Amino acid sequence: MSKGLTKRSEDYSAWYNELVKKADLAEHSPIKGCMIIKPYGYSIWEKMQAELDRMFKATGHSNAYFPIFIPKSYLSKEAKHVEGFAKECAVVTHYRLKNAEDGSGVIVDPDAKLDEELIVRPTSETVIWNTYKSWIQSYRDLPILLNQWANVVRWEMRTRLFLRTTEFLWQEGHTAHATRQEAIQETEQMLDVYADFAERCMALPVIKGIKTPNERFAGAEETYCIEALMQDGKALQAGTSHFLGQNFAQAFDVKFATKEGGLEYVWGTSWGVSTRLMGALIMAHSDDNGLVLPPKLAPIQVVIVPIYRTDEELERVSQKVQEIKKDLEALNISVKYDDRDTYKPGFKFADWELKGVPVRLALGARDLENNSIEVVRRDIERGEEGAKQIVSIDEVAGMVPALLDEIQTNIYQKALQYRRDNITTANSYEDFKRILDEKGGFVSAHWDGTPETEDKIKEETKATIRCIPLGNELEDGTCIYSGKPSTQRVLFARAY
Amino acid sequence: MSKGLTKRSEDYSAWYNELVKKADLAEHSPIKGCMIIKPYGYSIWEKMQAELDRMFKATGHSNAYFPIFIPKSYLSKEAKHVEGFAKECAVVTHYRLKNAEDGSGVIVDPDAKLDEELIVRPTSETVIWNTYKSWIQSYRDLPILLNQWANVVRWEMRTRLFLRTTEFLWQEGHTAHATRQEAIQETEQMLDVYADFAERCMALPVIKGIKTPNERFAGAEETYCIEALMQDGKALQAGTSHFLGQNFAQAFDVKFATKEGGLEYVWGTSWGVSTRLMGALIMAHSDDNGLVLPPKLAPIQVVIVPIYRTDEELERVSQKVQEIKKDLEALNISVKYDDRDTYKPGFKFADWELKGVPVRLALGARDLENNSIEVVRRDIERGEEGAKQIVSIDEVAGMVPALLDEIQTNIYQKALQYRRDNITTANSYEDFKRILDEKGGFVSAHWDGTPETEDKIKEETKATIRCIPLGNELEDGTCIYSGKPSTQRVLFARAY
Numbered sequence: 001m002s003k004g005l006t007k008r009s010e011d012y013s014a015w016y017n018e019l020v021k022k023a024d025l026a027e028h029s030p031i032k033g034c035m036i037i038k039p040y041g042y043s044i045w046e047k048m049q050a051e052l053d054r055m056f057k058a059t060g061h062s063n064a065y066f067p068i069f070i071p072k073s074y075l076s077k078e079a080k081h082v083e084g085f086a087k088e089c090a091v092v093t094h095y096r097l098k099n100a101e102d103g104s105g106v107i108v109d110p111d112a113k114l115d116e117e118l119i120v121r122p123t124s125e126t127v128i129w130n131t132y133k134s135w136i137q138s139y140r141d142l143p144i145l146l147n148q149w150a151n152v153v154r155w156e157m158r159t160r161l162f163l164r165t166t167e168f169l170w171q172e173g174h175t176a177h178a179t180r181q182e183a184i185q186e187t188e189q190m191l192d193v194y195a196d197f198a199e200r201c202m203a204l205p206v207i208k209g210i211k212t213p214n215e216r217f218a219g220a221e222e223t224y225c226i227e228a229l230m231q232d233g234k235a236l237q238a239g240t241s242h243f244l245g246q247n248f249a250q251a252f253d254v255k256f257a258t259k260e261g262g263l264e265y266v267w268g269t270s271w272g273v274s275t276r277l278m279g280a281l282i283m284a285h286s287d288d289n290g291l292v293l294p295p296k297l298a299p300i301q302v303v304i305v306p307i308y309r310t311d312e313e314l315e316r317v318s319q320k321v322q323e324i325k326k327d328l329e330a331l332n333i334s335v336k337y338d339d340r341d342t343y344k345p346g347f348k349f350a351d352w353e354l355k356g357v358p359v360r361l362a363l364g365a366r367d368l369e370n371n372s373i374e375v376v377r378r379d380i381e382r383g384e385e386g387a388k389q390i391v392s393i394d395e396v397a398g399m400v401p402a403l404l405d406e407i408q409t410n411i412y413q414k415a416l417q418y419r420r421d422n423i424t425t426a427n428s429y430e431d432f433k434r435i436l437d438e439k440g441g442f443v444s445a446h447w448d449g450t451p452e453t454e455d456k457i458k459e460e461t462k463a464t465i466r467c468i469p470l471g472n473e474l475e476d477g478t479c480i481y482s483g484k485p486s487t488q489r490v491l492f493a494r495a496y
Numbered sequence: 497m498s499k500g501l502t503k504r505s506e507d508y509s510a511w512y513n514e515l516v517k518k519a520d521l522a523e524h525s526p527i528k529g530c531m532i533i534k535p536y537g538y539s540i541w542e543k544m545q546a547e548l549d550r551m552f553k554a555t556g557h558s559n560a561y562f563p564i565f566i567p568k569s570y571l572s573k574e575a576k577h578v579e580g581f582a583k584e585c586a587v588v589t590h591y592r593l594k595n596a597e598d599g600s601g602v603i604v605d606p607d608a609k610l611d612e613e614l615i616v617r618p619t620s621e622t623v624i625w626n627t628y629k630s631w632i633q634s635y636r637d638l639p640i641l642l643n644q645w646a647n648v649v650r651w652e653m654r655t656r657l658f659l660r661t662t663e664f665l666w667q668e669g670h671t672a673h674a675t676r677q678e679a680i681q682e683t684e685q686m687l688d689v690y691a692d693f694a695e696r697c698m699a700l701p702v703i704k705g706i707k708t709p710n711e712r713f714a715g716a717e718e719t720y721c722i723e724a725l726m727q728d729g730k731a732l733q734a735g736t737s738h739f740l741g742q743n744f745a746q747a748f749d750v751k752f753a754t755k756e757g758g759l760e761y762v763w764g765t766s767w768g769v770s771t772r773l774m775g776a777l778i779m780a781h782s783d784d785n786g787l788v789l790p791p792k793l794a795p796i797q798v799v800i801v802p803i804y805r806t807d808e809e810l811e812r813v814s815q816k817v818q819e820i821k822k823d824l825e826a827l828n829i830s831v832k833y834d835d836r837d838t839y840k841p842g843f844k845f846a847d848w849e850l851k852g853v854p855v856r857l858a859l860g861a862r863d864l865e866n867n868s869i870e871v872v873r874r875d876i877e878r879g880e881e882g883a884k885q886i887v888s889i890d891e892v893a894g895m896v897p898a899l900l901d902e903i904q905t906n907i908y909q910k911a912l913q914y915r916r917d918n919i920t921t922a923n924s925y926e927d928f929k930r931i932l933d934e935k936g937g938f939v940s941a942h943w944d945g946t947p948e949t950e951d952k953i954k955e956e957t958k959a960t961i962r963c964i965p966l967g968n969e970l971e972d973g974t975c976i977y978s979g980k981p982s983t984q985r986v987l988f989a990r991a992y
Binding site: 031037064075150155 | 531534535586594601603636649651
C-alpha cells in the first residue's frame with residue numbers, strides 16, 4: 001500500500017498529497033476546491049471534535065446554530081471587517097430551478113431572483129452580532145459564551161486537501177462580555193485551550209503569540225494565535241483567538257445597561273480551529289511509510305494481524321486474538337482484528353503502517369506454542385531500535401496502555417526537539433535570508449514594528465511574521481531590514 | 497415566564513410558536529426561512545445526535561463528509577429525482593464580492609460568474625453516488641455504509657421553526673450494496689433504528705409503514721417511514737428510509753464486478769432524520785405550562801431551587817443542595833442548582849416548568865429541620881395527584897433514577913394512549929370526512945390503490961395517506977372514495 005508514496009526529502013508537497021489520498025483521509029471532489037472527507041479521515045476529525053467540545057463545555061460554553069446565509073449588506077457593516085476580509089465568497093442569487101424547455105435538464109429560474117444576495121458564511125461574526133443585539137439588554141444577559149460547529153466557505157483559487165479548501169469544517173466561538181478585561185481573559189483562555197489541545201492530544205508543540213496588525217483578523221483589536229512547525233520547515237497557524245474590542249457591538253449597535261445604570265457597547269471575542277488541524281497533524285508527525293497518529297487521536301489504536309497457513313491455524317490464532325482484543329477493549333482501547341483472507345500479512349503490515357495505527361500486534365501459530373506475540377510501534381521507524389519487541393501473550397494487553405502513553409509522549413518530544421532545532425536567531429538580513437533558504441523553520445529576528453517593513457520582507461522572502469510570542473523577552477536591537485531600533489525579536493517563517 | 501403562553505385548546509399553532517421561542521429553543525433569523533437554534537434547543541438536538549450516532553455506529557456505519565455544493569447538471573442525471581424533487585434550491589452563481597465604487601459597501605463582482613451554477617445541497621444522493629463510482633469496482637468494495645451530519649437547504653415559502661425551515665440540520669445515510677436483498681434489509685434496519693430511537697428516547701410512539709408512490713422520495717423504489725401523531729390530531733413524518741434500487745447507480749454509472757465475474761449495477765439506500773424531530777418532540781408531549789421533555793433527552797434532568805429569606809438560610813440550604821447535587825451527578829444525572837438571587841422561587845418554578853425539566857426539587861430552611869424535600873415531576877400537571885411529593889433528604893438522590901425512568905415511561909404511555917384513541921376506522925367517505933373534521937388523528941380506511949383517488953381525497957380533505965403500515969392485515973373491502981375493491985386499509989391523516 002505504501003508503495004508509490006513519494007519520499008519527504010524528494011518532494012514534501014507530493015508526499016503530503018499522496019499520503020492524504022492513500023491513507024484514505026480525503027480526496028478532491030468534482031466541485032472546485034471542495035474536499036470529500038473519507039470515513040477514516042473523518043473519524044480522526046470526530047476525535048478532535050469530541051475533545052475540543054468537552055474542553056469548550058468545561059470552560060462554560062454552549063453550542064448553538066446560526067444560519068449558513070448572510071445578507072450581503074451585513075458584510076458592509078463593520079468597516080475593517082469588510083475592508084480586510086477576503087471577498088472570495090459563494091454568492092446565492094436565485095432560489096429556484098426549473099425544467100429546461102428543451103428537456104435537457106434543469107436551468108436557473110430567472111424569475112426567482114433574490115432581492116438581496118446571500119453570502120454563504122465565510123465566518124459568522126456579522127449574523128451572530130446582529131442576533132446578540134436582541135439577546136442583550138442588560139449586564140444580567142452577559143456573558144454570552146457560545147460556540148458553533150459548522151461548515152464555512154471561502155472561495156480559494158489554489159487549494160490543498162485540509163490545508164486550504166473552499167469549504168471547510170470548523171468551530172467558531174463567539175462570546176459577549178461586559179468588560180474589556182473579561183473579554184481579553186476569554187480570548188486568552190481559549191488560546192490556552194487550543195494550545196493544550198494541540199500539545200496534549202495532537203502531540204503538536206505550538207508557540208502562543210500575538211499577530212502583527214498585518215496578519216490580524218479583520219475586525220479584531222488583537223489576534224492571538226498558536227503557531228506550529230511542519231517537517232519541511234514551514235510554519236502553520238493552527239488556531240486563532242480574537243479580541244474584537246467593541247467593533248462588532250458598534251457595527252450592530254449592541255449595547256447593555258450596566259450595573260451602575262449606564263449604557264455601554266458590549267465587548268466581544270471570537271475563536272476558531274478547523275479541519276486545517278488535520279493537515280497540521282499529518283504534516284507534523286508522518287514519515288515516508290505513511291501516517292503517524294498520536295494514540296489519543298487514532299481511530300484504531302491497536303491492530304492485530306494473524307499469521308497462519310491453514311484454516312486450523314487461523315482458528316487457533318483467532319481464538320487467542322479474541323481474548324486479547326477483549327482485554328484491550330476492557331481497557332478502553334480501540335482494536336481492529338484484521339482477519340481479511342484476501343491479503344497477506346506483509347500487505348496488511350504496510351497498510352496499517354500507512355494508516356498510522358500506533359501499535360501493531362502479530363500473532364502466529366508458532367507464537368501460540370511459545371506464548372509470545374510480536375509488538376510493533378509505529379512511532380519508531382522500521383528496523384530502528386525499539387520498533388519491535390516480543391512479549392508474553394499473557395502480558396501484552398496489560399502493557400499496551402503504558403505503551404500508548406509512551407508513543408504519545410515520544411511523538412510530542414520528537415516534534416518538540418525538531419522545533420527547538422529549527423528556531424534560529426538572525427542578526428542581519430543576509431543571515432535571515434540564508435537561514436530561510438537553507439534551513440527554514442522559525443527565524444527569530446528584530447523588526448522595527450512597521451507594517452511597511454513587514455510587507456517588504458514578505459515581498460522579498462515570502463516570510464511573514466508568524467507571531468510575537470506571549471511573554472516575549474524585551475531586548476534592545478536593530479531591525480534586520482531597516483536598521484531602525486527594535487525592542488524585541490519576533491518569529492518569522494514561510495508558512496502554509 | 498409561562499405567562500402569556502396561549503393554551504393549546506385556543507390556538508395550537510400559536511401555542512407551538514410561542515413555546516419554541518419562550519422556552520429558548522429557537523427563533524427566526526433575519527434570513528428568510530432560516531432559524532437560529534438557541535443553546536437550550538441545541539443541547540436537546542445534541543442529545544438526539546449522540547444517541548443516533550451511537551446507534552448508527554453500532555449497526556456498522558461510519559461518518560464522512562461530502563461537499564455542500566452540487567453542480568446543477570448532477571440534479572438532471574436521475575430522471576425521477578429531478579422530476580419529483582422540489583426545485584426550490586439556493587443557487588450559487590458568483591464567487592466574489594467587491595467594494596462598490598461609491599463606497600456604499602460591497603456588491604457582487606459581475607466578472608466572477610461561475611461557468612456552471614452550484615446548488616446548495618437539498619440532499620446528497622447525487623454528489624455521493626458520483627463519488628461511489630470511483631470507490632466501487634468490485635464486490636470486495638461493498639457494502640459501503642456511510643452517514644453524514646450536515647446542513648441542507650430547501651427553499652420554503654411558508655416556514656415554521658423546526659418543522660419546516662429553509663436551512664435545517666440532519667443526518668443522511670447513504671449505503672451501497674451488492675444485492676437487492678441486502679439493500680432492502682439495510683433500509684428496513686434503519687427504519688427500525690429510527691423507530692427504536694423515537695420510542696425509547698423521544699417517548700414518541702410511531703407507526704412504521706411504506707409510502708404510496710405519490711409520497712415516495714423522488715428516485716426511490718420504496719420509501720419506508722415512521723409516522724407520529726401530534727396532540728392536535730395531525731400526523732408528522734418523523735423519519736424516512738429509502739430503498740433506491742439501482743436508480744442512482746444507473747444514473748451515475750456505478751457498477752461492480754461480482755464474485756462470479758459479472759458486472760452489475762450497485763444497489764442503494766438512503767435514510768434521514770432532521771431537526772424536524774425537535775418539532776415532533778415539542779408537539780407530542782408539551783402542555784399549556786410549557787415543554788415536557790422525556791428525561792433521556794433533557795439537558796437538565798433535575799433542577800434544585802432554594803427557598804430562603806436570609807443569607808444565612810441560603811448558605812445552610814446551599815450546603816445541603818451541594819451534597820444532593822453531588823450524589824445525583826455521581827448517578828450520571830444532570831443537575832442545575834438555580835441559586836439566582838435576582839428571581840423569586842415562584843418565578844423559577846414557572847421558568848423550569850416552561851423549559852420542561854423533568855424533576856424539580858425545592859429545599860427550604862424549615863425542610864432542613866424536618867429532613868424533608870419537595871419533589872415535583874413535570875409530566876403530571878400541577879395540582880394533579882402524584883405531581884408533588886415530600887421525601888426524606890437522605891433518600892432523595894437515590895430515588896431520582898427510578899423516578900426519571902417512570903417519567904420517561906409515563907410520557908411514552910400517555911402519547912401511546914392518545915394515539916390509540918385517535919386511530920379511527922372509517923367505512924364511508926362521509927364518515928371519513930366527519931372524523932377528519934371533528935376528531936382528527938389517523939383514519940384507517942380502504943383505498944383502491946390508485947394515485948388518482950389519493951389525489952382527489954387530498955384535494956377535497958387535505959388528508960394524505962401517511963403510510964401503509966408494515967405487517968398490515970389484509971382485508972377485503974371497497975375504497976371509501978371510488979367504491980372499487982380494496983385489499984387493505986391504509987392510514988390517512990392531515991399532516992405537518
